[in-house]
Amino acid sequence: MTDNSLIIANNISYKINENKLFHNLSFDIKGGRALHIKGKNGSGKSTLLRIILGITDPTKGSINSAASLQICYLGHKNALKNYLTMRDNIHLLQLNNHIKLNKYLDLIGLKKHLDVTVSSLSFGQQKKLALLRVFLNSSNLLILDEPFVGLDDDTHEQLTQFLSNELIEGKGLIFTSHIPCQIKSDLLELNN
Amino acid sequence: MTDNSLIIANNISYKINENKLFHNLSFDIKGGRALHIKGKNGSGKSTLLRIILGITDPTKGSINSAASLQICYLGHKNALKNYLTMRDNIHLLQLNNHIKLNKYLDLIGLKKHLDVTVSSLSFGQQKKLALLRVFLNSSNLLILDEPFVGLDDDTHEQLTQFLSNELIEGKGLIFTSHIPCQIKSDLLELNN
Amino acid sequence: MEILKIEFLKLRKKTRIWLGPILVFWLIMIAYPLTVELLQDRLQIGFFSVLWIAILISMMLATEDIFTEDYNDGSLEQTIIQESSFQVGIGLKVFVYWFLIGIPVSLLSFIFSFGTTQNFELSLPIFPLSLISSYIFLNIFVLGNSLSLNKGSVLGALVTMPIALPVLIVLGKGMTALQFDINFESFILLLLGSLSIIIVLIPIVVSYIIKAHLE
Amino acid sequence: MEILKIEFLKLRKKTRIWLGPILVFWLIMIAYPLTVELLQDRLQIGFFSVLWIAILISMMLATEDIFTEDYNDGSLEQTIIQESSFQVGIGLKVFVYWFLIGIPVSLLSFIFSFGTTQNFELSLPIFPLSLISSYIFLNIFVLGNSLSLNKGSVLGALVTMPIALPVLIVLGKGMTALQFDINFESFILLLLGSLSIIIVLIPIVVSYIIKAHLE
Amino acid sequence: MIKKFIHQFASPKTFLLQVERSYSFIFFTSLCIYVFSIVWGLLFTPEDFVQGNSYRIMYLHVPASFLSQSLYIAMAVSSVTYLIWRVKLAAYLVIAIAPIGAMTTFIALISGSIWGIPTWGTWWQWDARITSTLILFIMYLGLISLHNSFSNYEKADKLLSWLVIVGAVNIPIIKKSVDWWSTLHQSASITLTEKPSIDPVMLYPLIGAIIGFFGLIVCLILMSSKNQIFIREKNKSWVKDYV
Numbered sequence A, B: 001m002t003d004n005s006l007i008i009a010n011n012i013s014y015k016i017n018e019n020k021l022f023h024n025l026s027f028d029i030k031g032g033r034a035l036h037i038k039g040k041n042g043s044g045k046s047t048l049l050r051i052i053l054g055i056t057d058p059t060k061g062s063i064n065s066a067a068s069l070q071i072c073y074l075g076h077k078n079a080l081k082n083y084l085t086m087r088d089n090i091h092l093l094q095l096n097n098h099i100k101l102n103k104y105l106d107l108i109g110l111k112k113h114l115d116v117t118v119s120s121l122s123f124g125q126q127k128k129l130a131l132l133r134v135f136l137n138s139s140n141l142l143i144l145d146e147p148f149v150g151l152d153d154d155t156h157e158q159l160t161q162f163l164s165n166e167l168i169e170g171k172g173l174i175f176t177s178h179i180p181c182q183i184k185s186d187l188l189e190l191n192n
Numbered sequence C, D: 001m002e003i004l005k006i007e008f009l010k011l012r013k014k015t016r017i018w019l020g021p022i023l024v025f026w027l028i029m030i031a032y033p034l035t036v037e038l039l040q041d042r043l044q045i046g047f048f049s050v051l052w053i054a055i056l057i058s059m060m061l062a063t064e065d066i067f068t069e070d071y072n073d074g075s076l077e078q079t080i081i082q083e084s085s086f087q088v089g090i091g092l093k094v095f096v097y098w099f100l101i102g103i104p105v106s107l108l109s110f111i112f113s114f115g116t117t118q119n120f121e122l123s124l125p126i127f128p129l130s131l132i133s134s135y136i137f138l139n140i141f142v143l144g145n146s147l148s149l150n151k152g153s154v155l156g157a158l159v160t161m162p163i164a165l166p167v168l169i170v171l172g173k174g175m176t177a178l179q180f181d182i183n184f185e186s187f188i189l190l191l192l193g194s195l196s197i198i199i200v201l202i203p204i205v206v207s208y209i210i211k212a213h214l215e
Numbered sequence E: 001m002i003k004k005f006i007h008q009f010a011s012p013k014t015f016l017l018q019v020e021r022s023y024s025f026i027f028f029t030s031l032c033i034y035v036f037s038i039v040w041g042l043l044f045t046p047e048d049f050v051q052g053n054s055y056r057i058m059y060l061h062v063p064a065s066f067l068s069q070s071l072y073i074a075m076a077v078s079s080v081t082y083l084i085w086r087v088k089l090a091a092y093l094v095i096a097i098a099p100i101g102a103m104t105t106f107i108a109l110i111s112g113s114i115w116g117i118p119t120w121g122t123w124w125q126w127d128a129r130i131t132s133t134l135i136l137f138i139m140y141l142g143l144i145s146l147h148n149s150f151s152n153y154e155k156a157d158k159l160l161s162w163l164v165i166v167g168a169v170n171i172p173i174i175k176k177s178v179d180w181w182s183t184l185h186q187s188a189s190i191t192l193t194e195k196p197s198i199d200p201v202m203l204y205p206l207i208g209a210i211i212g213f214f215g216l217i218v219c220l221i222l223m224s225s226k227n228q229i230f231i232r233e234k235n236k237s238w239v240k241d242y243v
Ligand code: HEM
Pocket: E058, E061, E062, E065, E066, E108, E109, E110, E111, E112, E113, E115, E116, E117, E119, E120, E123, E124, E129, E130, E131, E133, E134, E174, E175, E185, E186, E187, E188, E189, E190
């Protein structure tokens, strides 16, 4: 393990029902660097992220992660409780006492909706609430699966800004996105 | 009602818990024309679509629709059964005997996944499957809420192509999208 | 007819929805003798109470997700947009549930009654009684679930139990009437009468409630 | 401890999840007398069967969504990523459910028993009996629910029934023992013994099942 | 025409002013009537030769039981008004009455139970009327929790109104339960059509107690609907002016 590598992937392959999704991928993620995973729908981007997270086991190869590794993950699903209010969701995420909570609630403009149930929020507002977990993270590696989906231009810009800042602060970032974005990143293309 | 107007909105306003979402909107949609509704997250785009659909009642104003009106709607939610296979879902949508089914299954590249349960499909593949309802529609007005979300570039292009064709064939189109797209359309901005 | 076919297809694919409640009913009816000392006459006494409660519970379970799933995944919106007669759709849906769950449960009721009482005269009327009451319960719980749609079935149960309990009272009285052979038909008629009102009214009310939810 | 706190918080916020089953229990216990002729001694006969069945059903309802929701909305992934000891998490989750549902239900069991039998000697042991049995039932149903997670299958119900029935039998026998005052302690010990095994094994098994589901 | 009339009459603002004007009058007259009747009933009527003094709890029990149903009927009427004519005030009334209805039902249950101990020898019986009163109580609780579970008030109002209307089937059941099934509980002794079966000496204070209790409850409802109006229309300029 090199000094500031957070994760190293060695020759990982993944098959599902004998269909190869990807084959012999190797890469590593260092603090301060971003990796943008691209590929068509169904090419295995989300699967790759789940392998990195350790949820799914690769068919071949291995993932080594730094001892200090702390991951913040946001997938296609928001992991919110639809029937609870925003306030309760924030409580469940244990972010209610976070010092920067107010700052970011203001930023995404959801402060006045604190007592609205999540299911009444608009699609983009729900995504923003889910992103609060990212904005207030205390991890050193961010893994985001299409974080820009459903966001309006302003919020897209804010998120880009935020992520770029996190990179400057030395955190690692792996993300997928079909929507072009301005984050400086290495590219990993998946083709099957 | 003018000759080929499909829908005419007269001064519609919408309030929720005494908060105004929009005020005195008027517009009409003719066959062969597209209307792109833009606005920030939570500005009321989806709500406006639901008012046009007749699901939600506007607080003030009214919607008149042509007698011949037939709507095909795709919202933020896919209206698919996650625990069923693609094949069963197509069955439920009553598209299994549609003459163009094979053509579009090929186009979106999902033919080999017919027996995979929807929950195992990737995010974009699920969206594509939902779009099948649009591709095989027999309506004269398409109402699409962020149809480009989660699609890769190729599919985005195909959908644009398809929608442009439908416009040429004289159908109406109302859609929202944060992602820029090449469809020739009128613009309606919502600001609160 | 198209609606009917689709509803059947959906239920056929999701075995849990119809087989689950039937299994639970069966479980309760098996559990009952297990928990009592096995003297025939003692068994009989509590038997019918347990039977009605079991029917009540299995119908409650059956309808628990009747709309939630369609609501959450957006299918309900699509239905409302396309279907001209949403009420009829709901009525048919309840019918399909009754057909796939209520009828088997009623048959089982008859079988269990006969097995327990060894009395054919007494057990036969159980069949129509449970056919009717299961349909009534289904309708009542459908109402409850439409009210509590995405709020969880508990609220629905809380809200509809007060409406379901009177039916239980009638059933209890009916059984007494049956056992002492007095005026039993009037109970069947009373239930049938309620059912015929419910069967029409509830789908209408439910359709309004669901539309209000979707707004 | 952190996990415990979060689980409590989650349940406190989702009132319906713990209050619901308690209410259903209560409603069944109320429904029972409605269906019997109102003579005190007849009421007592079926009473304990209904009680055990009500406990069984309310525990079933309590666990029904214990993982599904978290699975569907993606929270389960988040838990697995963050939590070092997922098994312990599951064990604690079941404990919290028992604490918030099992204990109140057991208390209610005691109260209803006393109200019906007017016999304190007989009703007091109902409290520990239902405490233990509700915990066992919870564990069993948790196992079933982890098995049928996102599937529309009845796998869970099928698997759990054969395991739940023996417990019911023991409970029934225990009640008889209690009423005739013979050897009651050995039943409590038997149940406690089973519980102590179940309480350790089931969370481990369940954690593997869930991980397999998420892959 | 009718619709316009109703809407004008039932504007929350007019209502509020009306309440303001008549509130204290209703409150003090009913208080006087109730206190007077109770004092009369408790101190100046003879002991019942069957029940002794315990029957005097009647002055609480009977009005409360009577109101527990009447309030539900009032809710049902308001609900219909709301659903048909979209009168917002009616919706406010429904949710304003619910907790008070639950309270009076609770009083009826408790006072009945207490009364039961000396007269029936038991505080509870699974008797048709008592059970259906309990059911009514659960119903009230259900209504309240249904309304509380929505953050969108308009939606909550509609759903609540529907449930209230459907739940109204319970009222005739409670009313008739005593006639249908022979039970411990007394059947109605005061009806509009027949001569009361109760001794006039007890009857007049009882009627007074009912009227007084009724008036007091009406005052409670007025307060709680005022509260609702403030909650719901807090953004309206006239409410801001008012406060
Ligand atoms: C928990 C127990 C009880 C409950 C839930 C209960 C409930 C009710 C209800 C619902 C009414 C109907 C009022 C109406 O029809 O307008 C009522 C009236 C009445 N109850 Fe009870 N009751 C209980 C116990 C008792 C007891 C123990 C007595 C006395 C022996 C009693 C005596 C009366 C009388 C005299 C009336 C007035 C009947 C009439 O004039 O219409 N109740 N009660």
